[in-house]
Amino acid sequence: MAEALTQEIVWLGMRLTTPAEWDIVRHAVSPKTGSLVMIDRRRQRLQLTWRTLQRAADLGQMIADYKSRDAQERPNARVTELDRVNGWRSLRRTRDENSITRALRYEPSLKRLIELVLPWPLGVEQEVEDLVLTGFEVLDLKEDSPTPWRAFGLDVVAPSGWTLQRAKIQPGQARFTFENERRQAVCRRLGATDMWYDGQPDAWLEKDLSAAPDRVEMLRHRGHQACLGQSLEPTTRFTKIIGRARQRRDLVWHCPVDHAVYQITTLSHAKDPVEPTEFAVRCG
Amino acid sequence: MTVTPSNLGPGEILDAVPLRNEAARVVRKGGKLVAYVALRKGLFHRRPFSFFLPVRSERGVEFDALGEAVWELCDGQTNVEGIVERFAAAHHVRFHEARMSVTQFLRDLTQRGLIVIVGPAEAPPRRGGPSRRRRRKLERARLEAAAGS
Numbered sequence: 001m002a003e004a005l006t007q008e009i010v011w012l013g014m015r016l017t018t019p020a021e022w023d024i025v026r027h028a029v030s031p032k033t034g035s036l037v038m039i040d041r042r043r044q045r046l047q048l049t050w051r052t053l054q055r056a057a058d059l060g061q062m063i064a065d066y067k068s069r070d071a072q073e074r075p076n077a078r079v080t081e082l083d084r085v086n087g088w089r090s091l092r093r094t095r096d097e098n099s100i101t102r103a104l105r106y107e108p109s110l111k112r113l114i115e116l117v118l119p120w121p122l123g124v125e126q127e128v129e130d131l132v133l134t135g136f137e138v139l140d141l142k143e144d145s146p147t148p149w150r151a152f153g154l155d156v157v158a159p160s161g162w163t164l165q166r167a168k169i170q171p172g173q174a175r176f177t178f179e180n181e182r183r184q185a186v187c188r189r190l191g192a193t194d195m196w197y198d199g200q201p202d203a204w205l206e207k208d209l210s211a212a213p214d215r216v217e218m219l220r221h222r223g224h225q226a227c228l229g230q231s232l233e234p235t236t237r238f239t240k241i242i243g244r245a246r247q248r249r250d251l252v253w254h255c256p257v258d259h260a261v262y263q264i265t266t267l268s269h270a271k272d273p274v275e276p277t278e279f280a281v282r283c284g
Numbered sequence: 285m286t287v288t289p290s291n292l293g294p295g296e297i298l299d300a301v302p303l304r305n306e307a308a309r310v311v312r313k314g315g316k317l318v319a320y321v322a323l324r325k326g327l328f329h330r331r332p333f334s335f336f337l338p339v340r341s342e343r344g345v346e347f348d349a350l351g352e353a354v355w356e357l358c359d360g361q362t363n364v365e366g367i368v369e370r371f372a373a374a375h376h377v378r379f380h381e382a383r384m385s386v387t388q389f390l391r392d393l394t395q396r397g398l399i400v401i402v403g404p405a406e407a408p409p410r411r412g413g414p415s416r417r418r419r420r421k422l423e424r425a426r427l428e429a430a431a432g433s
Contacts, residue, residue, distance in 0.1 A: 023380035041365070041379065042295035153378065171385035172377075192375035192385075195349045259376035 006131065010139070010150035011036060013110055016048065017135025019128060024151055029164045031110075046132065047117040056106045057113045059089045066091060066102060085133045088116070092124070099124050107138045146280075149176060153260070155282040156187045178279075182246075183268040187281050190261045193254060197261055201227035201252040204261060213250070222283055226253035228276070233267050251276035255283035298365035298383075299404040302358040302390055308398050309342070317347045317355065321397045345396055350375070354389050358399055364390065 009016040009024070012031050018038060022045050028034025035049040063081060070079045070093050077095040084090075090103035099120040106113050116136070118129055141147060144160045152167065152174035162185065166177040172192055178185045197204065205227055206212050213229030220226060229250040232240065239245050246267040254261050262283055264276035309320040320342040323329075328339045347355055353374065357367045364386065372382035393399045 021379065023378065041298060041383075153381070169384070171388050172381065191377045191381060192350065194375060 006135070008135075008150060009036070010148045010155075012050070013139045013141050013147070014048070014050075014114070015135075015137040015139060016132070018046065018132055022046065027151070027167055029167060031112075043121065044119060049115045049117070050112045052111055053106070053113045054111060056108060057104075059104050059106060062104055063089055063091055085130070086136060088133050088136070090116075090133070094124075097121070097123050101129055103133060109140070110138060152189075153191070153258075154187060154189050157280040157282075158185070159278050180274075183266070183272065183274050185267070185274060185276070185279055186263075186265045187279055188263040188265070189258075190263070191259060193259050193261055197254060199254070201225060201254060201261075202229070205229045205250055205252050205263075208252075208263070209250075221251060221253050221277075222255070224253045224255055224283075226251060247273060249274070249276050253283075257284040296404065297387060297401075298368070299363055300401045301360065301363045302367070302393070302399045302401050303360045304355075304358050305398050305400070313346075317352045318344045319347070319355070319398050320344045343396070345393075345398060350385070351389060354386055355393075355398075358390075358393075364401075 005020055006017055007020045007022070009018065011027070012029070012034075016036075019040070022038040022040050024036055025039050025044075026035065026037035028036070031050075032052045033050065035047055037044060038046040038048075067079050067081070070077060074093065074095060077093050079091055079093045082090045082092055082101070085103075087105050088103040089105065090101055092099055092101045101116075101118040101120065101124070103116040103118075104113070116132065118132060139148070146157045146159050147162070147164075149156045149158065149164060152169050154174050154176055156176055158164070158178050162178040162180045164176055165179045166175075168175045168177070173188055173190045175186060175188045178187070202216050202218065205216070209229070209231060211231070213231040215230040217228045218225065219228055227250075229248075229252070231248050231250075233246045233248045235245045247270055249266045249268075251264045252261065260283070262281050264279050264281055266274040266276050266278075268274040305321060307322060311318055311320070322342045323340060325341075327333065328337055329341065333339070350371075354367060354371060357370060362370075368379060368383045368386045371377075371386050372379050375382070377385075390399065390401065394401060
């Protein structure tokens with residue numbers, strides 16, 4: 001099977017298309033302000049920055065400011081404004097082989113000023129620049145619609161009201177933690193399964209919990225054998241006695257196509273249970 | 285130039301070559317590979333203490349399957365990029381995921397004295413050059429030298 005040449009990143013309602021070999025090394029989860037930084041094997045390739053602004057920014061003025069600042073700070077560099085592509089206002093600063101492209105846009109639906117910076121230390125790769133600029137899109141999400149997240153090999157659609165609190169990447173696994181008031185959900189992808197997974201999702205769950213779950217149910221999920229476990233979250237005896245311990249539900253399955261084990265864990269009170277199946281984690 | 289992985293930038297580490305410690309003793313125990321490296325001899329390794337105290341003269345590191353695969357690839361020829369590529373292909377993970385696992389493992393092996401990382405012959409200067417404190421010190425020394433002459 002040929003490897004895909006491009007990948008799609010979906011983050012905070014923005015969809016970004018990049019070469020497949022780029023990967024995120026820094027990320028923010030706040031919709032107010034933050035950035036995503038992507039690298040290839042050797043250097044930084046992209047920085048996407050966003051900031052919430054209640055009123056539309058004057059992009060023309062910002063471009064003019066960038067131009068004048070560059071002219072002052074780097075008099076030997078050539079600064080050119082580029083044609084508008086897919087709603088981006090952009091300019092490129094070039095000095096010898098070294099170039100940098102800055103692209104700006106304001107998204108009224110998100111009330112966000114978005115800036116894309118593409119450094120080209122070895123010369124401009126026009127195809128890549130076009131791919132990134134034309135592939136950018138803002139998703140049309142209503143307030144009560146589910147939110148998609150796609151990065152680090154995880155493709156999750158979270159129900160409405162759930163916000164991503166943390167995205168943690170560790171060797172061999174990626175983990176998104178969502179919260180909705182006192183309820184929590186964690187979606188995990190564990191890779192390199194050929195080396196450690198024995199083919200039994202219930203056995204893996206027991207190992208992960210360090211104890212057998214109170215209730216285990218075997219089922220099919222996304223065409224794979226899966227295991228749904230229910231137990232109490234590990235907490236103090238006092239919390240259990242006063243009935244404040246939350247119920248933990250785990251859905252685990254192995255996707256042989258991705259060579260990965262997926263796990264969705266929810267923590268919620270019995271009165272207001274959250275089923276792991278409320279989160280759509282795509283595989284294969 | 286021998287370096288530790290934390291000294292190198294993300295691009296530089298890929299060109300570095302891990303070399304095994306030739307003094308390490310590698311044996312297979314119960315199906316798992318164990319590498320022993322000699323401990324630095326301290327006071328308790330000498331007599332009469334060593335006669336009475338059960339002091340270890342070497343420390344063993346047991347590899348899991350993933351660790352063994354990376355250890356086998358530390359052949360003194362393959363650079364880190366090559367190891368990461370092979371690891372990624374063998375375990376069906378992305379290059380960046382494999383890089384995270386492999387570099388962390390190599391860092392552990394370096395700290396345990398099982399390998400050394402040999403950087404590229406012409407390693408570029410560290411990003412940012414000397415620290416601000418060092419730059420100030422150099423500048424002061426230069427000014428003092430100029431004033432003295």
